[in-house]
Amino acid sequence: MNFTKLKEEIIQYSKQIGIDKIGFTSASPFVELKERLRVQQENGYQSGFEESDIEKRTNPQLLLPQAKSIIAIAIAYPSKMKDAPRSTRKDPRGIFCRASWGTDYHLVLRDRLSKLEEFIKQKVPEATLKSMVDTGELADRAVAERAGIGWSGKNCAIITPEFGSYVYLGEMITNIPFDPDQSIEDRCGSCNKCVDACPTGALIQGGQLDSNKCIAFLTQTKGFLKEEYRTKLGNRLYGCDTCQTVCPENKGKDFHLHAELEPDPELVKPRLKPLLTMSNREFKEKYGHMSGSWRGKKPIQRNAIIALAHYRDKTAVPVLLELIENDPRPVIRGTAAWALGKIGEQSSLPRLMHLMEKEQDSDAREEMEKGIALLKSES
Template sequence: MDVKKLKQDIITYSQEIGIDKIGFASADPFETLKQRLIRQQKLGYQSGFEEPDIEKRTNPSLLLPEAKSIIAIALAYPSKMKNAPRSTKDERRGLFCRASWGRDYHHILRERLHQLEEFLLNKVPEAKVKSMVDTGELADRAVAERAGIGWSGKNCAIITPEFGSYVYLGEMITNIPFPPDTPIEDQCGTCNKCVEACPTGALVQGGQLDSNKCIAFLTQTKGFLRDEYRTKIGNRLYGCDTCQLVCPENKGKDFHLHLEMEPDPEIAKPKLRPLLAISNREFKEKFGHVAGSWRGKKPIQRNAIIALAHYKDRTALPDLIMIMHKDPRPVIRGTAAWAIGKIGDRSALVELEKAKETEKNEEVLGEILKGIQLLKE
C-alpha cells in the first residue's frame, strides 16, 4: 500500500466534500495532556460533561486497539450574522453563541467523517476506523494540535491560521500508519487578552480553564445559578464567545462556507418573552436542530429570565409574576422571583409577599426573600 498516495487522495477528497482543513497525527498516547487532565481533576476544574476516564481521553489504542494514526478535520463556521435583529426596549432578545448557529455541528461533522470513512474503506477494505466529534472520548483539541490543524490558544480553543478559532473539530482513528503532519507553533506569545476579558475569571491562566466558572458551561446547567454569575451572563442564552471575540487572531475572520451553518436570526437571537411560555413541543420544533438545545428548554428559560433581569425589562413583569406563582419547576419559579426583585418597584412587593406565604420549597423561598430584599433596597 502506498500510504503517502492514500494520504493525498484523502486530502483531495476531503476538500471535495467540504472539509476546510485536514491533518494527520500519530496515535501515540497523549502523555502531556494526561498529566494536565489529572491536575484539572484534582483542582476540580472539570465540568462533568467530558469523558470521565482520563485513560480513554488520552490513549487512542483503548478506543481502537490497532490504532496507528488519527485523521483530524476542521470546518469553519460564521462569526457574523447577516441581518441580525436588534434588541429593542419593547422586544428584548437573547443570544446563542456562534457555535450554536445553524444546524447542530455534531451532525454536520459526523456526516463528513462518515463520508471519509466510506472513502477510506473503499480504498482499503481491511482498514479499521473509529470516528468521533466533541462528545467522543478523545480530546479534540489535543488531536487537532498534534495534527497541525492549529495551536491550542490561551482561550483553550484551537486557533487556525486560516479561520481563527471559529472551527468545529472532529477526528478518525485508524490502523493505517499515515505520515504525520507537523504541529503549528504556538503563536499567542505575550498576548493575554482572552484571560483578561473572561467575564468570570474562568481562564485561570493561559490555557487553563476552570470549567465550573465558564459562562459557556454555566448556561448549560439546570440548577440555580449563583448570584455572582447571574450578573455576568447578560443576555446569553447558550454559550459565550467573549474569549474568541477579543482574540486578535479572529479579527476579520468570518467564513460562510457551509449553508447548513448559516444562522436563522430569529433562532440565534430570539425574543426573550416568548421563551418563557414555550412548550416542549414548540421548543423542539423551533430550536431542536441547533446544538444549544441539547439540554432541553429549562436552562434556556432560566437564562431568558436572567436576561430580562439584566435588561430590567418591566414589560416582562406580568409573565414573571405568573411564573413565580404557577410554574411547577422550583428553579424557574425561584429565578423569576429574584428577577422580579431586580426589575420591579414597590408594587411588585405585594406579589413576592404573597408567594412567600404559599411557597413550600426552601430554595425558592430563599430566592423570594432575595427579591423582597432587592425591592426594599
C-alpha cells in the same frame, strides 16, 4: 500499499465533501495532556460533561487496539450574522453563541466523517476506523493540535491560521500508518487579551480553564445559578464568545462556507419574553436542530429570565409573576422572583409576598426572599 498516495487522495476528497482543514498524526499516547488532565481533575476544574477516564482520553489504543494514526478535521463556521435583529427596551433579545448557530455541528461533522470513512473503506477494505466528535473519549483539541490543524490558544480553543478559532473539530482513529503532519507553532506569544477579558475569571492562566466558572458551561447547567454569576451572564442564553471575540487572531475572520451552519437570526437572537411560555414541543420544533438545545428548554428559560433582569425590563413583570404562580419548576419560580427584585417594579411586591407564603420549595423561597428584599430596598 502506497499510504502517501492514499493520504493525498483523502486530502483531495475531504475538500470535495466540505471539510475545510484536515491533518494527520500518530496514535501514540498524549503524554503531556495526561498530566494536564490529572491537574484539572485534582483542582476540580472539570465540567462533568467530558469523559472522566483520563486513560481513555489520552490513549487511542484503548479505543481502537490496532490504532496507528488519527485523522483530524476542522469545519469553519460564521462569526457574523446577516440582518441581525435589534434588541429594544420593550422587546429585549437574548443570544446563542456562534458555536450554536445553524444545524447542530455534531450532525454536520459526523456526516463528513461518515463520508470520509466510506471513501477510505473503498480504498482499503480491511481498514478499521473509529470516528468521534466532541462527545467522544479523545480530547479533540489535543488531536487537532498534534495533527497541525492549529495551535492551542490561551483561550483553550484551537486557533487556525486560516479561520481563527471559529472551527468545529472531529477525528478518526485508524489502523492505517499515515505519515504525521507537522504541528503549528503557538502564536499567542505575550498576548493575554482572552484571559483578561473573561467575565468570570475562568481562564486561570493561558490554556487552563476552570470549567465551573466558565459562562459557556454555566449556561448549560440546570439548577439555580450562583448569584455572583447571574450579573455576568448579560443576555447570553447559551454559550459565551468573549474569549474568541477579543482574540486578535479572529479579527476579520468570518466564513460562510456551509449552508447548514448559517444562523436564523430570529432563532439565535430570540425575543426573551416569548421563550418563557414556550412548551416542550414548541421548543423542540424551533430549537431542536441546534446544538444549544441539547439540555432542553429549562436552562435557556432560566437564562432568559436572568437576561430580563439584566435589561430591567418592566414589561416582563406580568409573565414573571405568572411563572412564579404556575410554573412547576422551583428553579424557574425562584429565578423569576429574584429577577423581579432586580427589575424593581414596586407594584409586583404585594403579589410576590403573597406567592411566597404559598411556596413549598425551600430554594425557591430563598430566592423569593431575595427578590422581596431587593424591592423593599428600592421603595
